Amino acid sequence: xxxxxxxxxxxxxxxxxxxxxxxxxxxxxxxxxxxxxxxxxxxxxxxxxxxxxxxxxxxxxxxxxxxxxxxxxxxxxxxxxxxxxxxxxxxxxxxxxxxxxxxxxxxxxxxxxxxxxxxxxxxxxxxxxxxxxxxxxxxxxxxxxxxxxxxxxxxxxxxxxxxxxxxxxxxxxxxxxxxxxxxxxxxxxxxxxxxxxxxxxxxxxxxxxxxxxxxxxxxxxxxxxxxxxxxxxxxxxxxxxxxxxxxxxxxxxxxxxxxxxxxxxxxxxxxxxxxxxxxxxxxxxxxxxxxxxxxxxxxxxxxxxxxxxxxxxxxxxxxxxxxxxxxxxxxxxxxxxxxxxxxxxxxxxxxxxxxxxxxxxxxxxxxxxxxxxxxxxxxxxxxxxxxxxxxxxxxxxxxxxxxxxxxxxxxxxxxxxx
Amino acid sequence: xxxxxxxxxxxxxxxxxxxxxxxxxxxxxxxxxxxxxxxxxxxxxxxxxxxxxxxxxxxxxxxxxxxxxxxxxxxxxxxxxxxxxxxxxxxxxxxxxxxxxxxxxxxxxxxxxxxxxxxxxxxxxxxxxxxxxxxxxxxxxxxxxxxxxxxxxxxxxxxxxxxxxxxxxxxxxxxxxxxxxxxxxxxxxxxxxxxxxxxxxxxxxxxxxxxxxxxxxxxxxxxxxxxxxxxxxxxxxxxxxxxxxxxxxxxxxxxxxxxxxxxxxxxxxxxxxxxxxxxxxxxxxxxxxxxxxxxxxxxxxxxxxxxxx
Numbered sequence: 001x002x003x004x005x006x007x008x009x010x011x012x013x014x015x016x017x018x019x020x021x022x023x024x025x026x027x028x029x030x031x032x033x034x035x036x037x038x039x040x041x042x043x044x045x046x047x048x049x050x051x052x053x054x055x056x057x058x059x060x061x062x063x064x065x066x067x068x069x070x071x072x073x074x075x076x077x078x079x080x081x082x083x084x085x086x087x088x089x090x091x092x093x094x095x096x097x098x099x100x101x102x103x104x105x106x107x108x109x110x111x112x113x114x115x116x117x118x119x120x121x122x123x124x125x126x127x128x129x130x131x132x133x134x135x136x137x138x139x140x141x142x143x144x145x146x147x148x149x150x151x152x153x154x155x156x157x158x159x160x161x162x163x164x165x166x167x168x169x170x171x172x173x174x175x176x177x178x179x180x181x182x183x184x185x186x187x188x189x190x191x192x193x194x195x196x197x198x199x200x201x202x203x204x205x206x207x208x209x210x211x212x213x214x215x216x217x218x219x220x221x222x223x224x225x226x227x228x229x230x231x232x233x234x235x236x237x238x239x240x241x242x243x244x245x246x247x248x249x250x251x252x253x254x255x256x257x258x259x260x261x262x263x264x265x266x267x268x269x270x271x272x273x274x275x276x277x278x279x280x281x282x283x284x285x286x287x288x289x290x291x292x293x294x295x296x297x298x299x300x301x302x303x304x305x306x307x308x309x310x311x312x313x314x315x316x317x318x319x320x321x322x323x324x325x326x327x328x329x330x331x332x333x334x335x336x337x338x339x340x341x342x343x344x345x346x347x348x349x350x351x352x353x354x355x356x357x358x359x360x361x362x363x364x365x366x367x368x369x370x371x372x373x374x375x376x377x378x379x380x381x382x383x384x385x386x387x388x389x390x391x392x393x394x395x396x397x398x399x400x401x402x403x404x405x406x407x408x409x410x411x412x413x414x415x416x417x418x
Numbered sequence: 419x420x421x422x423x424x425x426x427x428x429x430x431x432x433x434x435x436x437x438x439x440x441x442x443x444x445x446x447x448x449x450x451x452x453x454x455x456x457x458x459x460x461x462x463x464x465x466x467x468x469x470x471x472x473x474x475x476x477x478x479x480x481x482x483x484x485x486x487x488x489x490x491x492x493x494x495x496x497x498x499x500x501x502x503x504x505x506x507x508x509x510x511x512x513x514x515x516x517x518x519x520x521x522x523x524x525x526x527x528x529x530x531x532x533x534x535x536x537x538x539x540x541x542x543x544x545x546x547x548x549x550x551x552x553x554x555x556x557x558x559x560x561x562x563x564x565x566x567x568x569x570x571x572x573x574x575x576x577x578x579x580x581x582x583x584x585x586x587x588x589x590x591x592x593x594x595x596x597x598x599x600x601x602x603x604x605x606x607x608x609x610x611x612x613x614x615x616x617x618x619x620x621x622x623x624x625x626x627x628x629x630x631x632x633x634x635x636x637x638x639x640x641x642x643x644x645x646x647x648x649x650x651x652x653x654x655x656x657x658x659x660x661x662x663x664x665x666x667x668x669x670x671x672x673x674x675x676x677x678x679x680x681x682x683x684x685x686x687x688x689x690x691x692x693x694x695x696x697x698x699x700x701x702x703x704x705x706x707x708x709x710x711x712x713x714x715x716x717x718x719x720x721x722x723x724x725x726x727x
Contacts, residue, residue: 007490011521018517022509220550221504222514225565228471228498229521231490399473401502409435 008234015230015238016245023209023246032205033250037257062137065104066145067092070111077148084145096120102134105142112150117142193331196358198254199289200324203354206247207296207317213239214304214398215313223398232395240297240387244290251289281361284372288361291379292354296320298383302390306397306405323351331359338364339371347375350382389414423448423482424573424604425470430479432465432628439465441628442479447604449572452595454619454636455608456713462628463608464501467575470606471498483573494523497571501578501608503562505550511537511561512546515568522569529568536564540590556587563591567598574598577608592618612710622709624716631716634726640706642726643715646679648688651701655692662691676705 023029063083068074078084087095092104106118119138144165151161217223226235300317307313327334327346334343338360346356353375360368396413397405423446432440440462447453457463468474469481472488483492506514512533519529537546540560545553553561559582566574576595580588595605595618609615615622615636622639624632632639651674661668664683669676677688685704692699707715716723 007493011490014520018520216506219504220506221500221502222506224473224500224502225498225518225562226521227473228496228500229493229518231472399468399502406435 008231011230012234012238012241015226015235016242019213019239019242020245023213023243024249029209029246029250033253036254062134062141063101064138064141064145065092065095065101066142067104067106069109070107071109072107072112072149072153074107074145074149076152077145080148081141081145083141092120103138105138107146112146117146193359193362195255195258195285196331196355196362197328198258199251199285199292199358200328200355202247202251202254203289203292203296204321204324205250206244206293207300207320209243209246210239210297211300211304211313211317212310213243214301214394215307215310218305218398218401219309221401227398232398233391236301236387236391236394240294240301244293244297247293248289278367280367284361284367285358287376288354288357291376291383292324294383295350295354295379295386296324298386298390302393302397305394306400306410308400308402308404312404320351323349324355327352327356327359331363334359335363338368344371344374347371348378350378350386353379424484425606426480426482427466427470428480428482430466430469430476430481432462432469432474432476434465439628440469440476443625443628443630444479445623445630445633447573447606449604450599450602451620452599452605452607452618454615454622455606455625456610456612456615456622456709457608457625457631458717460627461625463625464577466625467498467577467606467608470575471496492573493521494569495572497522497566497569497574499562499566499574499576499579501581503559505553505558505561507551508549510547510549511542511553511557514550515561515565518565519568522571524569532568533564536568537561540564555582556584559583559587560590563594567594571603573604573606575606578610579607580609580611580614588614612708612713616709624713626717630727631723632712632726636709639712639726640709642722643712643720644704644706646681646683647705648677648679648685649701649703649705650675650677650692650699652692652697652699654695654697655699656695656697662688662695664688664691674701 063085065085065087066074066078067089068086069089074086078086087104089106092101092106095101096104103119103121106120108114108116108118111117119135147165148161151164156164214223217226230238299320303316304313307316330342330346333340334356337343343356343360346352347360357372357375360371392413393410396409400409425445425447427446428444429442430440430444431438431442439460443462443466445453455463455467465474469476470483470488472490481488484495486492505511509517512530515533515537516526516530519533520526522529524532534543534546537543540563542557542560545557545561548557550558550561563579566576574595579591579595583591592614595607599605599620607615607619619636621635622632623630655675656662658668658670662677664679664687665677666680667678679685679688685702689699689702692702
């Protein structure tokens with residue numbers, strides 16, 4: 001009946017719209033959605049506060065004022081090390097007292113026999129979040145000054161002095177000769193892995209919303225009134241769509257926040273600015289999120305219907321987490337050989353395919369289209385079968401209040417018997 | 419099937435978990451009548467109602483609702499108050515009513531407007547913004563009833579509607595059901611309360627183990643189970659030694675004489691005999707068993723049930 005089908009779509013839409021709005025307005029959803037971005041923003045703010053007062057923009061040397069009472073001549077080195085000003089004690093004390101400089105260093109007469117150097121801060125100086133970063137930067141400039149002065153005093157040639165003062169520069173190259181920084185290498189694993197983890201987390205959180213919605217309506221006994229208006233299939237479909245949209249909203253906010261975080265981190269973490277997501281990979285990642293959610297969501301809807309209560313539903317659904325997490329556990333292997341038989345097997349299994357392919361796309365080199373094709377076929381087939389079977393189980397068990405349906409009841413429902 | 423019937427159930431069977439819970443059941447419901455759906459626990463009442471609502475599909479037989487197979491098309495014309503009732507715990511009552519109204523085909527604004535009006539009429543105007551968890555049990559039940567009638571259904575199915583209701587809310591519900599009947603709504607009401615069924619229902623359908631035991635107007639069923647007893651009050655009634663010809667037995671208690679009619683005799687015969695004997699009859703009442711008693715007898719296999727099956 002076409003009218004019935006149209007009516008079913010309309011009802012599914014009404015259920016989807018209502019479940020979406022109800023979920024995104026829930027306190028728990030808002031907390032979960034914005035806790036992550038706020039946490040990242042908090043860390044960024046903290047990092048900015050720490051860095052801003054200490055290190056000049058661009059990471060250059062920090063100006064320091066040094067009073068030299070040592071017998072070692074620091075003047076030559078001070079002329080070379082950027083930012084170093086040599087002065088007398090009275091001038092340093094006066095500039096500190098007026099707040100012109102935050103601190104000054106006294107290299108005492110006994111140095112270098114006595115390794116101690118005195119750092120004096122102004123009386124009005126308050127401890128702030130920038131102190132730690134600033135001291136660290138000042139220390140680096142002071143070390144450079146003193147080492148250079150000692151090497152000059154030792155009569156070493158300038159090249160030897162430079163090798164002593166500056167660490168060796170390690171340059172990493174790929175087999176094709178492309179130069180890659182170590183930080184970029186680390187970031188190229190950590191960031192995609194974090195994104196894959198985020199998506200897998202989002203799939204599970206979203207499936208959890210679905211489970212919660214079904215078990216709640218069953219426990220509240222509202223479901224029978226709803227079922228008298230909306231047949232089981234449109235009801236389940238509407239819930240899957242509405243709560244999937246809520247999960248997608250959450251995942252999108254997380255992903256955008258993470259990308260913003262990466263761009264804001266800028267040059268603080270080497271290599272991050274070099275990561276530019278391929279639009280095709282993003283599209284595939286979004287597809288795997290949707291397909292992964294549908295693959296798990298269909299089962300979660302059935303679990304919500306057949307479980308006597310929320311606790312049982314969570315117990316039943318818990319084992320499914322194994323499938324989602326398994327590829328993450330094996331991520332090192334996936335990163336080292338994204339085309340291994342193990343990875344192909346994980347890509348072929350519907351419940352491990354989404355997180356496997358998310359990892360392969362994130363960590364691998366390029367898009368492995370044959371593997372993508374296999375996983376899409378596997379996932380699509382599973383979703384069709386699981387949704388049809390779940391709809392039958394949903395219909396057969398949703399009204400069994402407080403009772404645990406027998407295996408026979410479930411099998412009969414799956415086989416559409418009775 | 420009666421012409422114009424809103425619901426027609428014909429030889430319907432349903433098996434659940436290996437047990438046949440509905441076994442060839444047939445009945446119909448006309449507009450403007452309340453059909454009392456009676457039966458012991460597990461008789462198949464709820465399953466039958468769920469089949470009419472298309473929540474459960476029959477294994478065999480046919481069900482017609484508004485002349486068609488049950489389905490989405492009729493959702494706007496049917497109201498349902500299930501036995502297992504509940505509301506969303508964290509959602510305001512008016513939001514729940516609006517949502518359920520939209521599922522029944524009302525526009526969101528219209529559902530909200532009707533919900534607020536009915537809440538006000540039932541004395542729940544202040545509870546519109548309260549969530550399900552904040553409502554008392556009585557308020558819960560009123561909100562659920564409003565959800566069932568919000569869209570002004572032509573067919574209302576209520577499963578054990580008086581369960582847990584206090585006398586005030588019970589009377590309120592009865593008044594609502596009578597009002598709906600007066601406006602032409604067909605009502606199928608499952609209940610264990612025989613007094614309520616007797617007071618409210620036009621016809622009775624009694625089932626046991628999925629089979630029909632009794633079906634017909636309340637009066638006809640009570641007549642069928644009448645024992646032929648008549649209670650009479652008056653002056654000059656014949657004494658124990660002079661039984662009227664149509665009476666087989668006589669007993670007296672608190673000034674009321676109870677006659678048991680002979681087989682084949684009618685109450686009218688007895689009345690005529692008493693009148694001609696010179697007695698002055700002040701009260702003459704045929705005794706009919708209460709529905710509760712009939713229920714027990716029918717389930718126990720009383721052969722008189724055959725006449726009204």
